[in-house]
Amino acid sequence: MSYLAIKLTLAVFATFGLYSVLYRETRFYRFFEHIYLGLAAGYTLVATWKDTLYTEWWIKMLGKTDVSADGVATVASNGFWIYSILAPIGLMGYMVFSKKHNWMSKIPIGIILGIWSGQQLEVWWNTYGPQIYSSALPVIPTTWSFVPAQPVAGELYASQALTNAIFIFTLISAFSYFLFSFELKGKFLTGLNTMGRWMLMIGFGAIFGSTVMARFALVIDRMSYIWNEWLQGAILGGS
Amino acid sequence: MTIWEKLQAVDRRILYLILAVCVSAGLFITIEIPTDPDPSSRDLYQAIMDIPEGKTVIIQSDWTNSTRGESMGHFENLLRLLMSRNLKFVFYSAADPIAPQVARTTLARIIKERKDEGLYEYQIGEDYIDLGYFANAEATNLNMGIDLRNAWSGKRTKKAGAGEISIWESPVLKDVRKIEDAGMMIVVTASASIDVAVQRLNKKVSIGAMVTGVVGPTVLPFYQAKQVNGVAVGLKGVYDLEYCMANGVNLKDEDGNIKVLNKGGKEYPKITEGKTLARGSKYYGTLHIALILLILAVVLGNVGMAMSRKKPGAKRS
Known part of the structure; x- marks a missing residue:
């Protein structure tokens, strides 16, 4: 079994491990959950040092020396020791765990x-x-015509005006729903308020639908990973 | 117990199993779904195609494996598009330390895919730069807007035959002194990092967004207000962009039909090298199967509930 196949097989085990929570929370699930959390935390620590603290703080504080092929060292950038005061300021944030010195975290x-x-x-x-x-x-x-294949610049066609009107109505009615400073009286204001609530509900429904599709995309991708990338690609050796 | 009552009491784990089976089956059936790309996706394609030759593109890649289903398709499309246009790019993450590695893996795969197709193989330091991770999106984007060279100072890149060089000596960034010199900035994200980019940079550089279905509704107001020049949302956005890449915009096919129409807009060519219909077209049909299953479950559940209530002596909750 190739290195790639071993790597993908482990990932498939992890997928099954994490999805097993759908059946029941078991030790099998918790094992993979802890591996995931540990890996993410460890990786974050290294990436934060390597990509951010080292290049953006350490190098700037100490400066950098380039050594040429014949061994001659030249200063590539000067060190700015003022950067060293950032470390104690940042570390003060961790004083939040001390009862005596937690004021320093502020x-x-x-x-x-x-x-x-x-x-x-x-x-x-x-x-x-x-x-x-x-x-x-x-x-x-x-x-009063609909938008033609070649619209004339500056013209506002009926269909565009209708779209704009729906937008303006939605905007105003949704705003009216949040008028809490005075009591809404009269058919117009209460009707507008009710329509605002309807528009908000329609909006939330659309957002929820979009979220559901996003969740489905995750399942589809995991299934594709198992069947196409792992089974077909790595185990059966297909494309 | 009637059939309707049995349907009400189906174990949720059976539903999960049915979903897994249906989704798996969908991946083995090629279904080409005709689509009308959203104007926001079409505008993103047009904006990328309008980037002048020789300009460098900034990619903020803020996604990880947790949104691979949508974001990887977005990122692959973006890379294929930029590479087909021979545009140089830099990429980094300002949201998640894991994001640069996920982007690197995807990039390596696309480079190999192009190599296997006999197309030009992008080289690090020559055609693209990997800037890694920047902690704190607010500070990063703000600094980029004020002084790009200072924001990215200290960063180095590998370059074939030259070892490690300063990113500013690389052909990718040698003509970029400030963010306004970039051809475009594209944020591939699964979080609100697009909001931060818009707040800090939209007056300085043309911004495009490739976002998940969850983030999409919060980004569309930016598109409506022209704060971003195009948005591809979720799996539909992935397929939309692939569809534009395969068919162009306002471009007549052999039968004289225009598959992607933008009334009054100019003609945009289709992509003639490398893959166009890929992950998006594969997943889009499967998404429809999953959605049909969902609708069926909701309808059956509601009908079952209504029928059980009709039963004499049934309790009304």
Whole structure:
């Protein structure tokens, strides 16, 4: 059995192990669950050091020396020792586990919160500004025909106007559902509020449907892994 | 006990078994489902095809094996598309330390696939760069927007015949000084990292998204507001892109029919080298079988419940 076949066979065992929870939670399932968690945690630790801390912090702090083929060392980048103060600040976060010194953990948390909060105004506007702007859509058509194969620029066709109208109605009615500052009275406002609830439910239904499809995709892929990649590809030696 | 009552009491494990059998059977039956690609998927294809030659593409690959069913298809399509256009790219992850390795494995497989087909074999350091993992998506994307060379400083890449070199000496990034110099940024994600990319970078670089069905509904408002130039959502998005790759957009086939129509839009060619219809087309038919099974189970369950209630003396809950 080739190395690839052994590797894929182990992965198939792991798949069966993790899916066995559908039958019942057993030691077989827990064994693979713990392997998965251990591997993920170990890999994360190494990847964080190798890809992030080493290149973005350690090298910048110590600097780098290049050695040429004839053994002459030259400074590739200077070390910035100011980076060394980041380590104690970061480690203070772990003081949260100490009853006596847990106040120290608030220092890095405060720095992170401060930086994060300072960015939120711009972040909020970058997220929602264009969406608010793009919600102002025209609803009165310039022509009563449907969109032809070659639409004329600047024309708003009836079907486009109808789509825009449905969008605007959904937006306003869904907003009205969240009006809690005053009591909604009258047929118009209560009707709009009810429609808002309906629109939200339809939206949630669509999101749920999309989620179900995503879950099915996972099962399909696992089955494909077992039948196509492992059995056909590695064991039977097909394509 | 009537048949309807028996249906109400079916062990859930039998349903799981039926699902596994039906899905497995579906993988062995080739069903070509005709589709009308979503405008968001079509726009993503067009945006990638519009990237000027010689530009480098930035790929933020934030998916792992937990969403392999959808995200791997997205990533494979993206690689096939970029390679068919001879575009250079860099990839990294800002969401999960495991993500770069998953991307590396997929990339190696696509490179081998192309090699077996006699197509150009992409080389590390020459055609693509692997930047690994960046902790903290917010800080990473923010830095990339402010000073790309500083954000990626210290990163090195292997290059055939040259050992290890600075990424900025590589042909992939030698002409890229700031993020605006990139041809496009494409985020393949199963999380909200696309939100962070849009918040920090959408004014500086054209962004495309390839997301899972779970994340899709939160990304579509970005597409509607033109904050991203195209989105492929879930397995449908994978198949949509493959369909565009196989048929082009506004492109007439031998019979004079246009399979992917974008009214008023320009003509986009189909991909003529390498695979086009692949994982998406294989899984899409199977997805339909699974969905039919789901609908059948829901209908039978409801009919069974209604019929059991009709039985004289039955309790109404």
